[in-house]
Amino acid sequence: MAWTLPLAVATPTSQPFWDGLEKGEVRLQQCQDCHQWVFYPRTHCPRCLSEALQWNCVDGRGSLHSFTLARVPTAPHFADQVPQILAIVELDEGVHLTSTLREVDPAQVSIGMRLRPCIEPNAEGLPLLRFVPDDPCSTQ
Template sequence: MSSAYDKPLPMPFHEELSRPFWEATKRHELIMPVCNDCAQIFFYPREACPNCTSMDLSWKGVSGKGKIYTYTRVRQTVHPSFQSEHGHIYAIIELDEGPKIPSNIVGCEPEDVYVDMEVTAIFEHVSDNYTLTKFKPA
């Protein structure tokens, strides 16, 4: 990267719970929590399975492939540092393995994005602590 990343970064809501996710993104891997009792893969990281409430959880690598479940084109930025990204796409991606994850769509024009568009994960290293997961057309 030629310059320091100067935009606000996501802050983990519970660092202990989300640390494995952020560590995996640094390795350009996408992992999700999985319930060891009912096999439900889910996102966001939390203390109990949202399907069966079991607390017997582990982490599982996922493909990073999926489709756009829904999206919006951001026309008004919420922070001055995002002004250069006016018109970017914020989407909910339904991964092939089932869970949905919020992210940005990159690598295409905003008007080319559509629901059910196939996408694949890419990783943007933005600081020593964060590598962001974004998606591009497959």
């Protein structure tokens, strides 16, 4: 049976994030009053409640905050993607986001490892923000 992947649905608040991924950019909101970085996309700052949030491009690098290794598919859609490394990434701006890791042996995954973004379309063409090890010798 062919499964249709569950797709994220952009809202007016999150649209700039998805537009950024389409262009190969990682965009985060930043509060113009207290300078707090904000993720997930919101209409106001969670620290000071200001509505003066601005979208800025960041390089998307960060560290592995937590992870789990799914050896059994978490849903039928992901049956061909096991083992799947589900990760919580802490970007250098301090925000956390949930993603998956690529191009790494599960045995080599460790908390705190440096990561860089890897934006690629899924089977339906939706750009997804995933992460790969940030090799300091890499030219990317």
